[in-house]
Amino acid sequence: VKISAMAGSEDMLQQFFYLSQQELHQSAAILGSLMLANLDSLGLEQQSCRRASVLWCYAEGLFEGMQYQRALHYYKDCLNSLQHLQDPTDEGVPSAEDVKWKVYKCHLKLSQEQEALEMLASTPVLQRSPKVSSALARLYLTFKNDKLATTKKRELPSYVANSG
Numbered sequence: 001v002k003i004s005a006m007a008g009s010e011d012m013l014q015q016f017f018y019l020s021q022q023e024l025h026q027s028a029a030i031l032g033s034l035m036l037a038n039l040d041s042l043g044l045e046q047q048s049c050r051r052a053s054v055l056w057c058y059a060e061g062l063f064e065g066m067q068y069q070r071a072l073h074y075y076k077d078c079l080n081s082l083q084h085l086q087d088p089t090d091e092g093v094p095s096a097e098d099v100k101w102k103v104y105k106c107h108l109k110l111s112q113e114q115e116a117l118e119m120l121a122s123t124p125v126l127q128r129s130p131k132v133s134s135a136l137a138r139l140y141l142t143f144k145n146d147k148l149a150t151t152k153k154r155e156l157p158s159y160v161a162n163s164g
Contacts, residue, residue, distance in 0.1 A: 023064070026065065036054060059074035066109075079096060082094075
């Protein structure tokens with residue numbers, strides 16, 4: 001994909017998302033770092049949807065490139081940006097749950113199980129997906145906390161809890 005130096009920010013954004021979708025993570029990371037430098041010079045309120053989307057895609061590229069520590073930083077920045085959004089359901093904007101899940105995955109890859117547990121536990125019980133409750137149960141078992149593991153397993157629908 002040829003990227004013109006004169007491309008406007010919308011063209012760069014489209015090219016960035018295209019590179020991410022094509023799993024060209026190294027190219028997306030290069031363009032993403034240029035875009036992040038540009039976004040930082042703009043007001044957060046004006047660019048918060050775009051900022052969250054770019055941070056998410058950039059972090060995804062870093063994660064896929066096994067740069068977990070750097071990805072963790074940008075996932076957390078994305079989560080912070082999501083807190084400033086009035087309508088976080090815009091197209092291309094990840095959900096807070098998706099971002100927290102990736103923060104959890106980074107912590108696991110970095111052997112930071114306690115931080116992984118804290119990230120998942122920060123999601124209110126009624127908003128937890130079965131995937132999150134199951135991961136919490138596994139983490140509590142890792143820490144030999146059978147009582148909490150059993151509690152987390154009870155949060156799962158019966159068809160999920162009985163399958164494993």
